Amino acid sequence: MSEAARPTLFQQALGAAYFKLPDSLRRLHAVRGSARYAGIASIERGRNPLARLCANLAGLPGSMHEVPTTVEFVADATGEAWHRDFGGTRMRSRLAFRDGLLRERIGPLQFRHVLLANAGAIWWRVAGVRLLGVLPLPAGWFRGVRCREREHEGRYEFLVEAALPLVGRVIRYEGWLAPVEDAAP
Numbered sequence: 001m002s003e004a005a006r007p008t009l010f011q012q013a014l015g016a017a018y019f020k021l022p023d024s025l026r027r028l029h030a031v032r033g034s035a036r037y038a039g040i041a042s043i044e045r046g047r048n049p050l051a052r053l054c055a056n057l058a059g060l061p062g063s064m065h066e067v068p069t070t071v072e073f074v075a076d077a078t079g080e081a082w083h084r085d086f087g088g089t090r091m092r093s094r095l096a097f098r099d100g101l102l103r104e105r106i107g108p109l110q111f112r113h114v115l116l117a118n119a120g121a122i123w124w125r126v127a128g129v130r131l132l133g134v135l136p137l138p139a140g141w142f143r144g145v146r147c148r149e150r151e152h153e154g155r156y157e158f159l160v161e162a163a164l165p166l167v168g169r170v171i172r173y174e175g176w177l178a179p180v181e182d183a184a185p
Contacts, residue, residue, distance in 0.1 A: 008032065009080050010115070010122075012097045017117035022151035025122060028177070031073045031080070037156070041069040041086055041175030050167045058107040060171050061089040069175055086173075101127055108132050111145070121150040141165060152176070 010029035011018045018026065028037065045055055045063045067087030074081040079096035094105045101112040102124070112128040124147035129137045144163030149156065159174040 006077070008075065009095060009097050009102070013102045013115040014117050014122070020120075021117060021122065022120050024151040024154065024156040024178075025120075025149055027179070028073070028156050031075045034072060034074045036070060036072050036180045037177040038068070038070045038180050039155070039175055039177035040066050041173055042066055043086060043171065043173040044169070045171050046163075046167065046169035048168050051164070051170045054164065054167060054170050058109060058170075059091055060106075061086040061091055061173070064089075069177070070180075071177060105133070109137075111142075113147075121148055123148055 008030055014021075018029070021029075028035075041064075043061050043064045045052065045060070064087050069087070070085045072083040074083070079094060082093050082095065084091040084093075091106075096103045100114075102115055104111045104113060108131055110130045110133050111126055112130075113124045114127045116123045116125065126139065126142040126145045128139050129142050131137055141164055144161070144165075146159075146161050148159045151157065155176045155178055157174070157176045159172075161172045162170040164170060
């Protein structure tokens with residue numbers, strides 16, 4: 001199958017529901033090759049020492065308010081790399097689709113997500129987590145990890161929250177992105 005005919009990662013994960021999403025979500029998740037997006041984000045890290053340790057181990061950014069944010073998406077036949085820059089702090093992840101789940105590697109953790117499309121938004125739900133790709137961690141620990149993608153006023157918006165039992169909030173970040181050629185606020 002030619003690269004142009006192969007479904008993108010999110011087309012595979014969402015199936016027909018992908019084509020009912022708002023334009024900004026479909027455009028961002030239709031990347032073949034590479035694309036650069038820019039916008040603004042705010043990040044709030046947890047204050048608990050264990051939350052800070054978890055965030056540091058995963059390479060998550062520190063607290064910032066309305067900072068310039070860029071994301072470079074690089075898609076190939078095996079998945080996508082997301083290179084985020086929050087006001088000079090970099091965060092990287094690698095995504096792939098296998099066995100009906102979107103797998104995202106962040107630092108030493110591999111999250112396995114079920115993606116749902118509802119009311120014009122994409123909702124990520126954690127179905128499992130592995131440490132170093134092999135050691136399964138209890139899925140119940142990650143019930144407080146959520147992601148929502150939606151379109152608001154014609155722009156792509158994201159909200160990511162991660163809280164763990166006994167640890168509380170690890171991170172919450174939200175903002176908007178637009179393709180670089182039309183990323184003016």
